[in-house]
Amino acid sequence: xxxxxxxxxxxxxxxxxxxxxxxxxxxxxxxxxxxxxxxxxxxxxxxxxxxxxxxxxxxxxxxxxxxxxxxxxxxxxxxxxxxxxxxxxxxxxxxxxxxxxxxxxxxxxxxxxxxxxxxxxxxxxxxxxxxxxxxxxxxxxxxxxxxxxxxxxxxxxxxxxxxxxxxxxxxxxxxxxxxxxxxxxxxxxxxxxxxxxxxxxxxxxxxxxxx
Amino acid sequence: xxxxxxxxxxxxxxxxxxxxxxxxxxxxxxxxxxxxxxxxxxxxxxxxxxxxxxxxxxxxxxxxxxxxxxxxxxxxxxxxxxxxxxxxxxxxxxxxxxxxxxxxxxxxxxxxxxxxxxxxxxxxxxxxxxxxxxxxxxxxxxxxxxxxxxxxxxxxxxxxxxxxxxxxxxxxxxxxxxxxxxxxxxxxxxxxxxxxxxxxxxxxxxxxxxxxxxxxxxxxxxxxxxxxxxxxxxxxxxxxxxxxxxxxxxxxxxxxxxxxxxxxxxxxxxxxxxxxxxxxxxxxxxxxxxxxxxxxxxxxxxxxxxxxxxxxxxxxxxxxxxxxxxxxxxxxxxxxxxxxxxxxxxxxxxxxxxxxxxxxxxxxxxxxxxxxxxxxxxxxxxxxxxxxxxxxxxxxxxxxxxxxxxxxxxxxxxxxxxxxxxxxxxxxxxxxxxxxxxxxxxxxxxxxxxxxxxxxxxxxxxxxxxxxxxxxxxxxxxxxxxxxxx
Numbered sequence: 001x002x003x004x005x006x007x008x009x010x011x012x013x014x015x016x017x018x019x020x021x022x023x024x025x026x027x028x029x030x031x032x033x034x035x036x037x038x039x040x041x042x043x044x045x046x047x048x049x050x051x052x053x054x055x056x057x058x059x060x061x062x063x064x065x066x067x068x069x070x071x072x073x074x075x076x077x078x079x080x081x082x083x084x085x086x087x088x089x090x091x092x093x094x095x096x097x098x099x100x101x102x103x104x105x106x107x108x109x110x111x112x113x114x115x116x117x118x119x120x121x122x123x124x125x126x127x128x129x130x131x132x133x134x135x136x137x138x139x140x141x142x143x144x145x146x147x148x149x150x151x152x153x154x155x156x157x158x159x160x161x162x163x164x165x166x167x168x169x170x171x172x173x174x175x176x177x178x179x180x181x182x183x184x185x186x187x188x189x190x191x192x193x194x195x196x197x198x199x200x201x202x203x204x205x206x207x208x209x210x211x
Numbered sequence: 212x213x214x215x216x217x218x219x220x221x222x223x224x225x226x227x228x229x230x231x232x233x234x235x236x237x238x239x240x241x242x243x244x245x246x247x248x249x250x251x252x253x254x255x256x257x258x259x260x261x262x263x264x265x266x267x268x269x270x271x272x273x274x275x276x277x278x279x280x281x282x283x284x285x286x287x288x289x290x291x292x293x294x295x296x297x298x299x300x301x302x303x304x305x306x307x308x309x310x311x312x313x314x315x316x317x318x319x320x321x322x323x324x325x326x327x328x329x330x331x332x333x334x335x336x337x338x339x340x341x342x343x344x345x346x347x348x349x350x351x352x353x354x355x356x357x358x359x360x361x362x363x364x365x366x367x368x369x370x371x372x373x374x375x376x377x378x379x380x381x382x383x384x385x386x387x388x389x390x391x392x393x394x395x396x397x398x399x400x401x402x403x404x405x406x407x408x409x410x411x412x413x414x415x416x417x418x419x420x421x422x423x424x425x426x427x428x429x430x431x432x433x434x435x436x437x438x439x440x441x442x443x444x445x446x447x448x449x450x451x452x453x454x455x456x457x458x459x460x461x462x463x464x465x466x467x468x469x470x471x472x473x474x475x476x477x478x479x480x481x482x483x484x485x486x487x488x489x490x491x492x493x494x495x496x497x498x499x500x501x502x503x504x505x506x507x508x509x510x511x512x513x514x515x516x517x518x519x520x521x522x523x524x525x526x527x528x529x530x531x532x533x534x535x536x537x538x539x540x541x542x543x544x545x546x547x548x549x550x551x552x553x554x555x556x557x558x559x560x561x562x563x564x565x566x567x568x569x570x571x572x573x574x575x576x577x578x579x580x581x582x583x584x585x586x587x588x589x590x591x592x593x594x595x596x597x598x599x600x601x602x603x604x605x606x607x608x609x610x611x612x613x614x615x616x617x618x619x620x621x622x623x624x625x626x627x628x629x630x631x632x633x634x635x636x637x638x639x640x641x642x643x644x645x646x647x648x649x650x651x652x653x654x655x656x657x658x659x660x661x662x663x664x665x666x667x668x669x670x671x672x673x674x675x676x677x678x679x680x681x682x683x684x685x686x687x688x689x690x691x692x693x694x695x696x697x
Contacts, residue, residue: 089311090309090314091308115310127549132537133519134607135537153593160305160548164300164302164306166268168307170263170264171263171264171298172366177289178323178324180321181320181325183317183327183331183334
């Protein structure tokens, strides 16, 4: 993932296209339905950038939006990989990270992050409901205040969830010092090696081009 | 018989405040112990001392000694105690780490380094013991509260530890799931597990209890054998009822003065819909209980009536548009912490334009004192305990000027004294504004409601509660089909 991000930032167009195709193939192999949605989304974004003249770059917030879309496009291969990752079960992620010898606390952190992405989406809609129920309106002329209305409950919710989850994890012996095992069979297969190899090739090509 | 747990706490304090004092008791192997008492009596702290969360996660100073399986609790290595003591928590939503049921149950084995083939047999067994075979590959997020608690129990069985600790496991469950939980606990007891459960709701545990430990202000008020659990004892100690069948409704019928009319409301949300439409009137002085199984659409109906979800079909007398409904209905949401947006309880209750409104301020003060929140008025609403948040949400709903008040599960997990407070403020409110109360709390229904609207797949109807106590209980106990035959 980290290697991938760095490549995406520094890569040239050819590598970018190759990476894009590669990650689309990956997501197509794992999640067919998601891949179609992602592909459509990509086409739309690309069309926007292509149709809108780049002079718009210089006009205030429209320019900022334009740049943002550009960044999203540039990092698209990474988004696709993130979609694939969030589809894995938490224990799979944690065990894979452990098997490449990352420290325990880092594994837990990363796994929890992916586990709670859907949770946060839900929190947002719950908070919106709460605001409506209290008849509190969002005011676009007071953006900071409006952001606060969402952010503060969100943070508290995260704390609360974190506390309960830590209780559950601690009482389930996550700290116990022993060799951890895995319920599912997660040994490396030729597929894994293949994917890593492709990643390394991308890295190699990028470095060569920069030199 | 051998003592499996020995507790001898001289004192436990946190921030110079004594929370527990002179707690000493011991537990035999295979015993079923219930710990109860009013909120804030220290029962959760006691449980956290037993499962090692104090001092691992929470701070505090303890003098004294706790022995589990003849070993002092401080002698266990970090996380080792998980092999012997299983835990089930109050909030079923946040206690899960994995995506699907199977992996969640297996998590404890993975953490303790159990061999894979051994782990597979153990997970298989645990899932069979709790009767959740059909949920095995499901996503944890899609389960109901009752199913989630079963998953939590299953994961305590993977290691076949002898002790299971439960912290208010029924707080978020409906009537049927609570009774089902009772049956699973009965099975575990029959298997010889030692069970310690902290709980307010006692009726479903009554047939299982060996001893009940009553805490009051951090001390043991008394230890009762199951034969001592009488109505007098329950009444004297402000406990939740031991037996739902003895309850009697006390509210008289409402006036004839009709205030709210609901016609042909079609309950539907995200692909789900209830076959029959909803029709009812509410009169002055009426508190109507809205009851039905979990997932039948009670909360959806409440949100539709409030304007949080648009109405596809139907008429509400207090507002024709979503906007009108939103401003004319006051609601306290089930997930009440979503309703708090200010820094203090006081600011939450007093909007800026009411700061100089003397009458309004008096009203706020009265509510705060009445609901036992006066001392907490300068705290951040998110720092309150679960029960305090629920009471604050109730005040928020009652204090808003509205034509209809809807309260969604306002007393789940409240002790008897606080439940009574909520009932009192509701009965004051209905003198002017009708209240719809969504709840599984039969004690609360019989205390404050005069009518009940029963939602079910086979049809909806409204009945007067007084004189129909058996029917209400029957509705809670039976499933749809049996109910139709009656």
